[in-house]
Amino acid sequence: MRIKDLTSTAAVEKALAEYDSRGGQAFRSRYGFGPSTQYYLSHAGRLYDAKAIAGVAYGYQYPSDGPLPHDKFSGGEAASSANPVLRAMGFTVLDSHSKTVEAERQWRLTVWENLLARQDDSGLVTADAVRAVGAYGNFRGIWTDKSRTQRIHPDGVTIGLKHTGQHYPDDLNENGVLYHYPVTRQRGRDLGEVNATKAAAALRLPLFVITEHGDRRGAKLAWVEGWEDRSSLFLVKFGDTSPVQVLDRDRSEEQPFELEGNRRRRRNGTVVTRPDQARFKLEVFQRYGPRCPLTGIAVPQMVEAAHLRGDADGGTSDARNGLPMNAALHRAFDAHLFAINPETLCAEARPGGPSLDDMGITQPKLTLERLPHSDALRWRYNEWLRYTGREGEVPADQ
Structure with a gap:
């Protein structure tokens, strides 16, 4: 009983079919083989434990002898091992230990x-x-x-x-x-x-x-x-x-700023997908850090990336169109409860709404090392003025 006596491609193909039928774990367990750690037989787009396939194929070719036990032959590259035998029959054996x-x-x-x-x-x-x-x-x-x-x-x-x-x-x-x-x-x-x-x-x-x-x-x-x-x-x-x-690293200044443009799309006509959202969050954190500048909260799991010109309004996913905000304040921002004046860089509460203190804004002025783009701040502020019925207070192009 020697592995080099294995010569039947049909026997190997039967072993491959049994592997597929049983599943790799059940196949190896039945015949006493462990999973491969280096060599795999590649066939029809699938990978198989090379040594186990060779041992079981031997039993298909020589039914009276039965499968060749794992301790009776080597699965390596020596002349008397499984790999040269499989290759001699035209099968591909791959080494997973890349150099x-x-x-x-x-x-x-x-x-x-x-x-x-x-x-x-x-x-x-x-x-x-x-x-x-x-x-x-x-x-x-x-x-x-x-x-x-x-x-x-x-x-x-x-x-x-x-x-x-x-x-x-x-x-x-x-x-x-x-x-x-x-x-x-x-x-x-x-x-x-x-x-x-x-x-x-x-x-x-x-x-x-x-x-x-x-x-x-x-x-x-x-x-x-x-x-x-x-x-x-x-x-x-x-x-x-x-x-x-x-x-x-932060690369937000490497490209010209455009306020509009994202890859927002709809799937099946109803479900909105936002393929840029994860990247937007990462780039906002790279530019400003994972700290809400208005509340001081610096727990990354509590901080989100807020758009100035919103995704639904065609706003860009450029980090300069965003700010890090704690999750609760992000909701207040999207509800137009406050906005940031592009001239003073200070947060302003909606008239008749909750105050800055009520919303937990303890640091109302942006003092970031890098600021959002002025076009984005201005667009958001003008939208807020329109939403609150005060659009005449500041010219739209200011």
Whole structure:
């Protein structure tokens, strides 16, 4: 009983079919194999544990002998191992231990193709399908597999981000996710995972965002589009292509300001989607910091990005058309309970409405190092004057 006696492509194909029928975990368990940690057979867009397939295929070719046990042969690259035998029959065996960035990029795209091929009718896969190919592999939110990815970057490179939806459900949408930095008692490990995620952006490597749906998993191909350290946020976008530019710092002054223009659209004629909202929040935090300048609240989870010219009014997603505000004050701002005078930069309460004190505005004058664009402040103020019936007090073009 030697693995080099395996010569039947039909036997291998039967093993592949059984793997697909049973699922990888049940297949390996039945025949006593563990999941692959390095070598995978690639066939018809799917990945399989190379050694397990070879051992089971041997039993299909030699029924009287039965499957070849895992401890009776090697799954490596030696002449008497499974990989050369599979390749000799025309099958492709891939090494997941990438030595270059380009090889790692191709490996991750191959993993993505495999996950797509293994989706059920709901677009979900088994938890084993995710783990078996290394798209995710531990209990923490950020998965780097540092022992493998350290070959291409000293900090390792993040492979998967797990989003349970329990703590920040609103930060996940169809376009991407605002992913919060890990905060645990293992501060050194937290920092390492943050640096590994930044490395994925720097190297233009995709990663996988994994979501839980009972015993099934959702998987999205994603890219780190930017980050903001003060608010401890990563901006991660879904899609097949990497971002043109990584938002690793405030870039709001690099382009001419235009007050109008966003990508607001409607899906199915009724549901409004805002694909720029997560990016807008990150860029507002990059420009001003995650602190409400009118109340002093500086808890990132309590601070939102408020548009001056609103998204519904065609306002741009440029950070200069925004301000960070605590969530309650943002609601008051959108309800026209107050506005900011573009000349004095001071908040003014709506006549007959709650006072600035009532709304918790303890710092009524904007004293930010960088201010919103004057056109945006002026547009919002004039809208507020019209809304409150005082539009004649200030010329619209002032």
